[in-house]
Amino acid sequence: MYSKKKPEDLDCGIEVSMKIFGGKWKPCLIDFINKGGSLRPSEIHRAIPTATPRVLNMQLRELESYNVVSKKIYPGLPPKVEYSLTEFGKTILPIIAMLDRWGIQHKDHVKKADETMKVLRAIR
Amino acid sequence: MYSKKKPEDLDCGIEVSMKIFGGKWKPCLIDFINKGGSLRPSEIHRAIPTATPRVLNMQLRELESYNVVSKKIYPGLPPKVEYSLTEFGKTILPIIAMLDRWGIQHKDHVKKADETMKVLRAIR
DNA sequence: GGGCATAGGGAATAATTTTTCCCTACCGCA
DNA sequence: TGCGGTAGGGAAAAATTATTCCCTATGCCC
Numbered sequence: 001m002y003s004k005k006k007p008e009d010l011d012c013g014i015e016v017s018m019k020i021f022g023g024k025w026k027p028c029l030i031d032f033i034n035k036g037g038s039l040r041p042s043e044i045h046r047a048i049p050t051a052t053p054r055v056l057n058m059q060l061r062e063l064e065s066y067n068v069v070s071k072k073i074y075p076g077l078p079p080k081v082e083y084s085l086t087e088f089g090k091t092i093l094p095i096i097a098m099l100d101r102w103g104i105q106h107k108d109h110v111k112k113a114d115e116t117m118k119v120l121r122a123i124r
Numbered sequence: 125m126y127s128k129k130k131p132e133d134l135d136c137g138i139e140v141s142m143k144i145f146g147g148k149w150k151p152c153l154i155d156f157i158n159k160g161g162s163l164r165p166s167e168i169h170r171a172i173p174t175a176t177p178r179v180l181n182m183q184l185r186e187l188e189s190y191n192v193v194s195k196k197i198y199p200g201l202p203p204k205v206e207y208s209l210t211e212f213g214k215t216i217l218p219i220i221a222m223l224d225r226w227g228i229q230h231k232d233h234v235k236k237a238d239e240t241m242k243v244l245r246a247i248r
Numbered sequence: 249g250g251g252c253a254t255a256g257g258g259a260a261t262a263a264t265t266t267t268t269c270c271c272t273a274c275c276g277c278a
Numbered sequence: 279t280g281c282g283g284t285a286g287g288g289a290a291a292a293a294t295t296a297t298t299c300c301c302t303a304t305g306c307c308c
Contacts, residue, residue, distance in 0.1 A: 006293070
């Protein structure tokens with residue numbers, strides 16, 4: 001969590017939404033934890049190797065602080081921790097599904113537009 | 125538009141979605157242009173005074189390059205330009221509506237969590 | 249002991265995005 | 279001529295977010 005110097009407007013619904021699950025890996029984490037039911041950090045790290053453990057830790061901590069995921073710490077050694085989605089977290093699932101569907105549906109259009117721009121930049 | 129040094133995965137639906145309307149002012153712009161039907165830049169700027177004209181210009185340019193909005197330039201002076209949502213752009217509306225609804229619904233929860241964190245940080 | 253696994257954090261750096269400042273050019277008005 | 283309105287962009291600074299590097303600590307196995 002980083003502290004902000006610019007004020008945020010938490011009466012704007014979109015800003016609230018983005019604050020909670022707008023991070024780079026958060027939708028991914030929410031989706032994956034949902035599918036897994038209850039997951040240990042190491043399982044999550046292995047499943048998303050593109051992100052370093054550190055990043056995932058930080059984003060998990062944020063998600064936890066907003067009660068999107070809950071963290072169960074089992075005492076004893078070796079340490080064991082499990083993350084699972086809360087009921088609140090589950091309310092985000094339909095949104096993530098929608099974002100994903102829209103993106104999949106239109107990715108070709110987006111890729112083509114990127115290509116076109118690349119060509120245009122090369123000419124100019 | 126900024127050039128990226130890290131690769132992006134345009135086969136991930138969420139990443140595609142975020143790329144297109146994930147910018148700070150983009151959902152706002154899309155929503156507002158939709159409501160207005162067809163708007164001149166100066167009208168948009170006056171409606172969203174929190175953002176400087178420069179930012180809105182840039183985000184409009186990006187939206188245009190992905191064919192989310194279309195730009196009509198009327199020849200003659202003084203210059204006249206009008207932005208409107210394309211059919212493609214309209215497919216984003218339900219998503220924005222959903223994000224907004226979720227945020228409004230849960231903003232109190234989020235505010236409270238922020239408060240709690242602030243207090244905890246102050247104590248420690 | 250040395251290596252690997254468990255979970256996690258501090259500090260610095262890099263990448264990305266947003267903002268600020270200041271400029272172009274033309275017309276109309278007083 | 280000077281000011282305001284039209285639309286817009288370059289360059290640099292600031293803010294935000296993500297990443298890398300290198301630590302903590304414990305237990306197990308060879």
